Amino acid sequence: MNKNNPTILSITGSDSMGGSGIQADIKTITALGAYAATAITTVTAQNREGIQQLHDLSADVLEQQIQVVINDLRPDAIKVGMLRSSEQVEVVERILKTHQPNYVVIDPVVISSRGNRLMEREVAEAMLGRLFKLSTVVVIKQDSASHLVGGTPARSNEDMEQTVRALLEWGPHAVLLQGGAIATESLTDLLIESSTGEPHFFTRPGFIDRNTHGVGGAFSSAVAVFLSKGLRTEEAVERAQEYMNQLILRSIDSHSRRGTQLLNHADPNPQPIISPRLLELYNHFMNEIAMNHHRTADVSFYASQLNVSPRYLAQVTHRVAGRTPKQLIDDYIINEIEAQLLGTSKNIQEIAFDFGFSSQAQFNKFFRKMRSCTPTDFRIQR
Incomplete structure (x- = not known):
């Protein structure tokens, strides 16, 4: 061979x-x-x-x-x-x-x-x-x-x-x-x-x-x-x-997103449900978030990294995941913040600056918007 x-x-x-x-x-x-x-x-x-x-x-x-x-x-x-x-x-x-x-x-x-x-x-x-x-x-x-x-x-x-x-x-x-x-x-x-x-x-x-x-x-x-x-x-x-x-x-059923549970290796349909281009862009977008979420949450920045317009990026994320680029960015950031709050001894201000927030007040506002409580309350409750 x-x-x-x-x-x-x-x-x-x-x-x-x-x-x-x-x-x-x-x-x-x-x-x-x-x-x-x-x-x-x-x-x-x-x-x-x-x-x-x-x-x-x-x-x-x-x-x-x-x-x-x-x-x-x-x-x-x-x-x-x-x-x-x-x-x-x-x-x-x-x-x-x-x-x-x-x-x-x-x-x-x-x-x-x-x-x-x-x-x-x-x-x-x-x-x-x-x-x-x-x-x-x-x-x-x-x-x-x-x-x-x-x-x-x-x-x-x-x-x-x-x-x-x-x-x-x-x-x-x-x-x-x-x-x-x-x-x-x-x-x-x-x-x-x-x-x-x-x-x-x-x-x-x-x-x-x-x-x-x-x-x-x-x-x-x-x-x-x-x-x-x-x-x-x-x-x-x-x-x-x-x-x-x-x-x-x-x-799988692309509308309900419920799996058939068995992979259809023999599917004769050559047309993918989501085009390779869209899936590739989505994956690159999520990879960019993984690398840059500490620096910025600006959708325009990520669109520029991918050489597409923010509008087109929004169309891609909606088609693949049913969410806006901003929702995906913020969701990634909040989960990383939670991990820092629960898994480290860093104080709130240190974590805020680690994630690029200009002030602790701005950080608290973001966290309350995402989780309906302050970072301090979240840490105490968990």
């Missing part, structure tokens, strides 16, 4: 509904023009209500599946998802060390999309200690990350950075933390590569994957494909997000 048609080996569980697990990986990898090979770790009996039964395969059976694929196909990338025993983790570690594939994407399935724990603590710790250091990138959701390193889901960009840096200490080349609910109607992902240490924030419309089954595994498979096609990690993440966003949008 060449970079245009790489081979991806997915090591994860089987979903009898076909919406997640190995089935979703095959669909995603194939749709993106790569060849999908598989090794199943566990067989699930599940439907739209969730997993009903789990039947784990032995480490010996898992090893046999992986070895015959690697010996014949020499996959360009290996994606590792659900592992259910320490013995399975040891098998994967041994094989990764022996064969050293070009790219390894680790997607620890610790907590299911319905909040059920799928990996015992000792297995999670084995994965953390044995596999993270062998990975090109770890793709992990907030709740799973909290389970691994402790703490609660991040409420701010600083919280997300702390979580990612704690995971980087286990040796991966990069970590992508998914699902930071920093602002209403948006989800924030954070990528940090160990080589640079620089945070890269990616923000996407929050409604598009809340009710859709199998998004996480399909996304990490897409990252593996784009890495195998020669893209840098940051570029691979961006391309995977673009693909998944459009796939999800085509799979």
Whole structure:
């Protein structure tokens, strides 16, 4: 295989509904023009209500599946998802060390999309200690990350950075933390590569994957494909997000925003519900807010950064999220302020100046408008 048609080996569980697990990986990898090979770790009996039964395969059976694929196909990338025993983790570690594939994407399935724990603590710790250091990138959701390193889901960009840096200490080349609910109607992902240490924030419309089954595994498979096609990690993440966003949008009712729960990989309709241009502008706008919200809340500033008019920016945010640019900016700022009030010992004046307010009185007025109380009262009540 060449970079245009790489081979991806997915090591994860089987979903009898076909919406997640190995089935979703095959669909995603194939749709993106790569060849999908598989090794199943566990067989699930599940439907739209969730997993009903789990039947784990032995480490010996898992090893046999992986070895015959690697010996014949020499996959360009290996994606590792659900592992259910320490013995399975040891098998994967041994094989990764022996064969050293070009790219390894680790997607620890610790907590299911319905909040059920799928990996015992000792297995999670084995994965953390044995596999993270062998990975090109770890793709992990907030709740799973909290389970691994402790703490609660991040409420701010600083919280997300702390979580990612704690995971980087286990040796991966990069970590992508998914699902930071920093602002209403948006989800924030954070990528940090160990080589640079620089945070890269990616923000996407929050409604598009809340009710859709199998998004996480399909996304990490897409990252593996784009890495195998020669893209840098940051570029691979961006391309995977673009693909998944459009796939999800085509799979849900755009009017009610209620998910069908199953991704429609085979949708023949080539027209996206929201054009790539609009979605790209929205995401860039939210990324600009993440980088500049301490400096300004001026809509014109952000429109200028994006080389569009404030009027057009308003049309974009209304189409994608049903909100004005100012609402999105203020919502992001207030959530970051709340995190500072609850998570630091800074006084009110320090926080006000940190967020670019000219006076404490101006800061108090903004906070009261957004939360119907003063910052001091908010801190005391919580």
